[in-house]
Amino acid sequence: MSDVAHPVTRPTPVTTEPRLARHILIGTVVALVAVLLFAPLFAVFAEALRQGWAASIEGISSPDARAAIRLTLIVAAIAVPLNAVFGIAAAWAITKFDFRGKAFLITLIDLPFSVSPVVAGLALVLLFGANSWFGAWLIAHDLKIVFAFPGIVLATMFVTFPFVARELIPVMMEQGRAEEEAALTLGASGWRVFLTVTLPNIRWALLYGVLLCNARAMGEFGAVAVISGKIRGETTTMPIMIEMLYNEYLSVAAFSLAAVLALLALVTLFLKSLLEWCYADLLAATRRH
Amino acid sequence: MFVEIEEIAKEFGTERALHPVSLSIPSGALIALLGPSGSGKTTLLRILAGLEFPTSGRVLFDGTDATGMSVQERRAGFVFQHYALFRHMTVFENVAYGLRARKRHERPTRAEIGRRVNRLLDLIQLPDIGSRYPSQLSGGQRQRVALARALAIEPRMLLLDEPFGALDAKVRKELRQGLREIHDTTGLTTVFVTHDQEEAMELADLVVVMSMGRVEQVGKPADIRARPASDFVRTFTAA
Numbered sequence: 369m370s371d372v373a374h375p376v377t378r379p380t381p382v383t384t385e386p387r388l389a390r391h392i393l394i395g396t397v398v399a400l401v402a403v404l405l406f407a408p409l410f411a412v413f414a415e416a417l418r419q420g421w422a423a424s425i426e427g428i429s430s431p432d433a434r435a436a437i438r439l440t441l442i443v444a445a446i447a448v449p450l451n452a453v454f455g456i457a458a459a460w461a462i463t464k465f466d467f468r469g470k471a472f473l474i475t476l477i478d479l480p481f482s483v484s485p486v487v488a489g490l491a492l493v494l495l496f497g498a499n500s501w502f503g504a505w506l507i508a509h510d511l512k513i514v515f516a517f518p519g520i521v522l523a524t525m526f527v528t529f530p531f532v533a534r535e536l537i538p539v540m541m542e543q544g545r546a547e548e549e550a551a552l553t554l555g556a557s558g559w560r561v562f563l564t565v566t567l568p569n570i571r572w573a574l575l576y577g578v579l580l581c582n583a584r585a586m587g588e589f590g591a592v593a594v595i596s597g598k599i600r601g602e603t604t605t606m607p608i609m610i611e612m613l614y615n616e617y618l619s620v621a622a623f624s625l626a627a628v629l630a631l632l633a634l635v636t637l638f639l640k641s642l643l644e645w646c647y648a649d650l651l652a653a654t655r656r657h
Numbered sequence: 658m659f660v661e662i663e664e665i666a667k668e669f670g671t672e673r674a675l676h677p678v679s680l681s682i683p684s685g686a687l688i689a690l691l692g693p694s695g696s697g698k699t700t701l702l703r704i705l706a707g708l709e710f711p712t713s714g715r716v717l718f719d720g721t722d723a724t725g726m727s728v729q730e731r732r733a734g735f736v737f738q739h740y741a742l743f744r745h746m747t748v749f750e751n752v753a754y755g756l757r758a759r760k761r762h763e764r765p766t767r768a769e770i771g772r773r774v775n776r777l778l779d780l781i782q783l784p785d786i787g788s789r790y791p792s793q794l795s796g797g798q799r800q801r802v803a804l805a806r807a808l809a810i811e812p813r814m815l816l817l818d819e820p821f822g823a824l825d826a827k828v829r830k831e832l833r834q835g836l837r838e839i840h841d842t843t844g845l846t847t848v849f850v851t852h853d854q855e856e857a858m859e860l861a862d863l864v865v866v867m868s869m870g871r872v873e874q875v876g877k878p879a880d881i882r883a884r885p886a887s888d889f890v891r892t893f894t895a896a
């Protein structure tokens with residue numbers, strides 16, 4: 369294309385900003401990321417390892433700390449799949465059907481985002497506590513919810529409910545119903561359409577929603593703090609255990625546990641990047657018609 | 658298969674999409690539903706496919722009542738306006754979808770499915786694109802793949818919603834000819850929707866002119882040209 373006789377002029381795409389502006393913008397973002405995201409994370413790991421590996425490993429291998437890690441993982445393992453299912457169901461109902469009260473339902477899904485987690489925890493205590501509406505019935509049937517495992521799961525599910533649905537709704541809105549209708553006309557049953565058309569089309573949004581939901585489920589503090597009663601070794605999840613250790617000036621143990629929590633989140637993010645990288649070709653091919 | 662539409666009406670809430678409409682579609686005919694935007698063409702086509710159910714009235718296939726029949730049972734090959742190809746599947750998988758979705762005892766073997774898909778890709782004159790994704794095809798190619806996918810289920814009739822709507826004039830002409838040929842070789846009762854009177858007149862055996870949820874006139878293209886039943890038909894079909 370380039371003609372040798374002509375002086376070389378660099379074509380500048382219309383969307384490109386002047387060089388200086390570009391550098392300032394990129395620099396600002398990098399600096400912000402470094403200060404706001406990277407530095408705190410680094411500080412946590414540095415503090416955890418201040419007295420060496422042995423001290424931090426000891427800090428997280430006390431029975432209470434191990435119980436906290438186990439509890440957090442179990443709660444996430446129950447709450448996240450359930451919320452994934454509810455999220456898919458909610459997004460499905462909202463995007464594929466027209467019904468009255470739809471706008472209200474969308475608002476309701478956002479409720480956990482707008483209500484403070486502490487208020488959510490208190491609300492659950494009011495509902496299921498000893499003096500509550502269901503309290504007498506629960507005691508009569510020897511069911512413990514408040515200050516016990518079921519309460520923690522409930523609180524976690526309440527707080528993390530919107531993540532999956534929020535990720536899915538815009539994607540499913542954009543995709544519309546045409547592909548599903550096409551599958552139906554080709555003779556597929558509703559369930560088969562869901563498995564072979566709907567689910568593959570939303571899998572990345574779903575994965576992302578599940579990861580966010582998982583990160584929040586493991587990290588939730590406020591609602592769980594209220595409903596768990598903070599019984600050491602029994603109802604203390606990792607974030608609550610970290611706070612307790614910190615308040616007791618056991619900072620190496622506190623930061624070591626915090627580092628484990630941060631690592632769990634980083635592992636999920638890493639997994640997501642790995643999957644995206646593995647399926648990059650397929651993603652690029654299927655993203656747009 | 659011959660289709661009879663008896664006094665079909667459709668309301669969406671308070672909105673009347675179709676006033677009672679009646680229509681007979683002879684077996685093996687190529688029919689155009691012609692009308693301006695909002696005249697109810699898509700609604701009528703979707704009712705035939707079982708994607709929408711009428712508020713009142715009956716649909717008969719070969720003389721038996723099919724009004725309550727599910728979309729799967731109807732086995733109507735449907736080509737959507739924007740094709741609605743499965744974006745995460747290759748062309749081969751798209752065309753094979755309907756065969757693979759059959760119940761186990763009706764499902765052809767893998768080899769047989771492969772043979773049938775390849776035969777269909779030959780029919781639409783795109784034999785080498787089986788491994789591509791829809792996003793890697795041109796608009797005209799997508800349209801033909803959508804047609805092959807609809808034909809794969811050995812449909813009882815073929816329904817097409819503005820099949821050439823999103824294509825440029827030259828490709829439209831080619832594909833029009835292609836549809837005519839496929840119709841003539843398969844002998845399928847075929848209904849297509851269009852708002853282009855030239856397309857309807859040139860391609861169809863029988864043209865159904867619609868306006869505001871009503872059928873204005875049904876007839877052979879030449880008859881409609883020669884004897885328009887109303888002022889609306891006259892102005893709308895004026896070339």
Ligand SMILES: Nc1ncnc2c1ncn2[C@@H]1O[C@H](COP(=O)(O)OP(=O)(O)OP(=O)(O)O)[C@@H](O)[C@H]1O
Pocket residue numbers: 669672673674692693694695696697698699700701852
């Ligand atoms: N799902 C729906 N909900 C509410 N109203 C609808 C729905 N589908 C169609 N309508 C209404 O029914 C009428 C007929 O629509 P239809 O899609 O059948 O028209 P059309 O002839 O296919 O138009 P176009 O050429 O623009 O596609 C329109 O007034 C439309 O607003």
Ligand SMILES: [Mg+2]
Pocket residue numbers: 698699700818
């Ligand atoms: Mg339409």
